[in-house]
Amino acid sequence: MSRFLDPSPRIHSTARLKGCRVGRYAEIGERVLLRDVTVGDFTYFERQGEAIYADLGKFCSIAANVRINALDHPIKRPLSHKITYRPNEYFRWQPLDAAWRENRAGQRVSIGNDVWIGHGSVVMPGVAIGNGAVIGANAVVTADVPAYTIVAGVPARPIRLRFDEEVAARMERLDLWNWSLERIYDAIADMQTLNIEAFLTKYEAGREGDQ
Numbered sequence: 001m002s003r004f005l006d007p008s009p010r011i012h013s014t015a016r017l018k019g020c021r022v023g024r025y026a027e028i029g030e031r032v033l034l035r036d037v038t039v040g041d042f043t044y045f046e047r048q049g050e051a052i053y054a055d056l057g058k059f060c061s062i063a064a065n066v067r068i069n070a071l072d073h074p075i076k077r078p079l080s081h082k083i084t085y086r087p088n089e090y091f092r093w094q095p096l097d098a099a100w101r102e103n104r105a106g107q108r109v110s111i112g113n114d115v116w117i118g119h120g121s122v123v124m125p126g127v128a129i130g131n132g133a134v135i136g137a138n139a140v141v142t143a144d145v146p147a148y149t150i151v152a153g154v155p156a157r158p159i160r161l162r163f164d165e166e167v168a169a170r171m172e173r174l175d176l177w178n179w180s181l182e183r184i185y186d187a188i189a190d191m192q193t194l195n196i197e198a199f200l201t202k203y204e205a206g207r208e209g210d211q
Contacts, residue, residue, distance in 0.1 A: 004181055004185070005025075009022040009023065009024070009026040010026070012031075015029065015030070015033070016034070017034045017035075017037075018036070019035060020034045020037045020038070021037075021039065022038075023039055024041045026039045026040070026042065027043075027044035029044070029049070030047040030048065032045045032046075032048065032050070033051075034050070034051050035051075036052060036053050036054075036105070037053070037054045037068075040056055040058035041059070042059045043059060044060075044061060044062065045062045046066075047064045049068070051066075051069060053069050053108045053125075054068045054108060054123075055108060056115075057115065058177040059113055059177050060111060060116070061115075063116075063117060065120045066117050066118075067122045067123070068123045069109040069123060070123070084097065085100040104125070109125065109129075110127075110128040111123075111128075111129045112129060112132070112133065113131045113132070114132045114176075114177060115132065115133050115134070116133075117135040118136050118138070119137040119138065120137055121135050122139070122140045122141065123135075127144060128144045129141070129144070129145040130144075130146050130147030130149070131148070131171075132147055132148040133147060133149050133150070134149075134162060135156065136153070138154070139151060139153055142155040143155070143156075146158075147172065150162055167197065174203060174204065
């Protein structure tokens with residue numbers, strides 16, 4: 001019997017996805033709405049999350065009620081309402097504002113690997129979040145977040161580093177999120193019991209065997 005479960009993504013029956021790519025073992029929870037989003041292996045969305053025009057790496061943890069790439073509005077126009085860019089919803093022979101949509105789609109959000117986004121957080125258009133970052137609950141992320149940085153607040157600001165710069169750099173080189181399933185499986189016990197520096201030292205040295 002294989003030690004690996006079925007790698008197919010687990011998508012709840014109430015979730016709605018359009019134009020998305022979803023990786024192995026990914027989980028999409030209840031009433032999650034995704035449009036033009038890539039979801040990496042093992043990444044999961046808890047209930048009632050929303051994302052549009054976004055790319056998420058592997059092993060990301062997206063809590064409930066998170067909004068990624070929150071809707072923008074044309075506040076410099078006479079009306080900021082969607083009637084100015086989706087008039088087709090109200091009138092015949094009034095086309096969708098293709099230029100507005102193209103501009104909106106160009107403001108993609110980029111989220112690295114092993115990113116944890118806390119409950120109720122909002123990530124604004126065009127933001128990039130680095131590997132290993134943590135976003136506190138109810139934060140509003142308006143600017144890029146460096147790798148392994150913990151941010152919180154409105155707007156979100158750095159609180160502290162998850163790991164010091166040397167350890168973070170070693171984690172980047174180790175490239176854990178791109179290991180084979182076999183290597184990850186064999187390393188789980190060490191992830192649970194070794195501190196981060198001991199883990200890095202062991203796996204940098206390759207004592208666990210070949211990748």
